Structure formats: structure tokens, C-alpha cells
Amino acid sequence: MAGNQRNGLKKLKIVFAVRSPVDKKKSCQYNFEQGPIRPPSEAKSLLVRVTRNCPWNRCTFCPLYKDTSFSIRPLAHVKKDIDTVSRHVSVLQKMTSKGERIYWNQLEGNLKFIEPDEMQAFYVALNWFNNGMKSVFLQDANSLILKTEDLAEILLHLKIRFPMVERITSYARSDTLARMNIDDLKPLRDAGLNRIHIGLESGSDKILKMVKKGATKAIHIEAGLKVKMAGIEISEYYIPGLGGKHLSVENAAETADAMNQINPDFIRIRTLGIPQKTPLSEDYKAGRFEKCTDLMTAEEILLFINNLTGITSVIQSDHILNLFGELQGRLPGEKVSMMKMIIDFLDMTPEDQWLYQAGRRLGLFSGLDDLKNPHRLKRVKKACMELGLSLKNIDGFIEAQRAKFI
Ligand code: SF4
Numbered sequence: 001m002a003g004n005q006r007n008g009l010k011k012l013k014i015v016f017a018v019r020s021p022v023d024k025k026k027s028c029q030y031n032f033e034q035g036p037i038r039p040p041s042e043a044k045s046l047l048v049r050v051t052r053n054c055p056w057n058r059c060t061f062c063p064l065y066k067d068t069s070f071s072i073r074p075l076a077h078v079k080k081d082i083d084t085v086s087r088h089v090s091v092l093q094k095m096t097s098k099g100e101r102i103y104w105n106q107l108e109g110n111l112k113f114i115e116p117d118e119m120q121a122f123y124v125a126l127n128w129f130n131n132g133m134k135s136v137f138l139q140d141a142n143s144l145i146l147k148t149e150d151l152a153e154i155l156l157h158l159k160i161r162f163p164m165v166e167r168i169t170s171y172a173r174s175d176t177l178a179r180m181n182i183d184d185l186k187p188l189r190d191a192g193l194n195r196i197h198i199g200l201e202s203g204s205d206k207i208l209k210m211v212k213k214g215a216t217k218a219i220h221i222e223a224g225l226k227v228k229m230a231g232i233e234i235s236e237y238y239i240p241g242l243g244g245k246h247l248s249v250e251n252a253a254e255t256a257d258a259m260n261q262i263n264p265d266f267i268r269i270r271t272l273g274i275p276q277k278t279p280l281s282e283d284y285k286a287g288r289f290e291k292c293t294d295l296m297t298a299e300e301i302l303l304f305i306n307n308l309t310g311i312t313s314v315i316q317s318d319h320i321l322n323l324f325g326e327l328q329g330r331l332p333g334e335k336v337s338m339m340k341m342i343i344d345f346l347d348m349t350p351e352d353q354w355l356y357q358a359g360r361r362l363g364l365f366s367g368l369d370d371l372k373n374p375h376r377l378k379r380v381k382k383a384c385m386e387l388g389l390s391l392k393n394i395d396g397f398i399e400a401q402r403a404k405f406i
Pocket of ligand 1: 054065213
């Protein structure tokens, strides 16, 4: 982007590093890789793929890695991904003295210096650079399955290449963590692993068995406590609606009891969606699973929060599938205000309820207060009219919307 001084960009002739002949020889073996997902809270993180897919891959509600097989990426390949991003980041850092964003169109003249198969890594580096380069997320579904020494080596390599990083996180399965010793986890904390995200999903053994989670409530609790004892933050996911209509109350009560025993740093709510091509979708179509409506799910979340006692977790509702995007707070101080938000929704007239549901699922509302915003409300009503939405068909619309997300 030579010559462009917009946003303080320096006048520089940027030459993006071209790979050596040795690299080319290895190209058939090595590719820069990115996995398919990350937690919503890791939107600004650098994604580093250390394994591919899920070693369990049997949860009936999960569409993610079906028809794929699990593998561990070679350590050298993971380190090479990190080195590649580091190389691109170094070039980007030379373009601006004050850390301003660098826009794609400011780079046009320089992109020809990047080899086509390095473009993905460059884009990843640019995106991370523009997001402040503070956090890293290790993909895919269960990085803790790696040998402790290999994972520690990756973490230390990240720290060497990116000393400014403040947070390194990963998904892990409770079953894997419960089999580990605290002495396996502590070196990972010392090497820089700050937080582990676990899909607890439910504390009910009936539901965990029904959805083939591969963990029991006791395993979830053991895993969560070990992570905490090792000095690593823990973020536990809860799926309201996972027990269907029949086990909705049990899902709320048993999950709250599990959370009360773990006291995780974060409890994250991710409402059930039933994507096509999942075993749960087959159960649903065959009538073996009765899905909760939005109102039932709201009641389940209310009961769940009401049953959380004696813990100091932060509750976050940061998934697009959730009806309450603004539901957030630390226990116990903000418990009442979080419950009030749900009660306010349940106390609304049916007309306001379905308008809010529609507005939220259309991406036009983020919280209940948006109903009082005349401009937003007008847009929602217009969209509903165009889509033919009403109180009668809102549940069907929401179900279709929910099925689109994972
Ligand atoms: S929910 Fe997690 S553990 Fe279960 S199959 Fe999906 S990725 Fe694997």
C-alpha cells in the first residue's frame, strides 16, 4: 500500500514474504488451516487449528463434524501456521505507527506479492491485526486431547511470536478433562492457557444420555472443578430446551445444580436449534422429541437462573439463537435484574411477545427496550408484513430461523 497515508499509514514499499523453494516442496503436505467454528466470545481472536473436527462426534443435536474424522495436526504444521500469521502481522505493523485499522482496499497494490495459497493466512492476520491482537482461540472441538507437552509447546510458541496476547482459550470435552490430572493442567496454565470452554449443555443425566453427550453430570462437575483448581478460567455452556417439553423443568433444575457445584467463571446460554441432518432432527420429525417454544424456553431459563445459588459466575447470553440478547450479569448481585427481564417478557401481551420474538430473530431487536423504539418497531412491523408473519405462525418462523444456526 505504498504511498497511502490515510489513517496514519506510513509510506512504505511493502513486500510480503514469498515462500522459499523448501516451503514449496513441502506444500503438498502442509496447508494453512482454519476450523469451522469458535465461541461467540472469541470473535476477535486469532483462530489456530490444532486438531481437526471432534473425537467424539456423537451428540445428537450437533451438526458440525458429522461425516468427518478426527485428527491431530502435526505440531510442525501448527507452529508453521503461527509463524505465517506472525510474518504477515510484522509487515502490517510496519504500515502503521499507531495501530490503526488497515482496510483491504488500502492494500491493493501489495496483494500481488502474496502467493495465492498464502492469501487465507494473510486475511486471517489482517483481521486479527484489526481486532487488536489480544486473544487466541485453539480449534477444533477438543484441543485438550493433545499430549500435554505438545499443547504446552504450541502455547509457548504463541507467546514467543505474539508476546502481546492476553488470553489463549480452547474448547475441551468434560470427559477428556475428567481423565486428566491437575498436574497435566497446571503446565498448560503456566504456558498461557487462560480459559477453557466446555459444552456442559445439561446437568440432567437423562438428557445427557438421550443426546449422547458422552458425559454425565458427575463427569461435568469433576472436569469443571479440576480446571478451576488448576487456575484456568472456565466457561460452561447451557442449552435451554435440550430436554424438550417433557424434560424442560429437569433441564433447568439439574443444570443449575451442576453449575452451583462448579461455580464456573462464565455460564453461557445457547438456546437449542435443531439443524437438518442431525439425529435430533430425525427424532423431532418422527415425534420422539417435542421442541419447546420460545415462551417455554423463557420459562426454563427463568427457573434455571432462579435455582443458581451460592455462586459468583457471570451469565452471558451471547449467542444469536437466544431470545434475550441483553441477558447478562454477575451472580448473585444481578440475579434479580436478569430474572426481571425474563418476567417482563412473560408478562407482555401476546401481540408484544410475538413482535419481540420476530424482531429479535430478524436481527432488528437486541433487547426488550427496542420495542419502545418507534423506528425499530416500524421496521419490524414492515418486515413481518412482507414475510406474512403473525401470532399464528411465529413459532414456525422461529423454528426455521433457529435451524440455520449452530
Ligand atoms: S457438541 Fe461438541 S462434543 Fe458433541 S459432537 Fe459436537 S463438537 Fe463433538
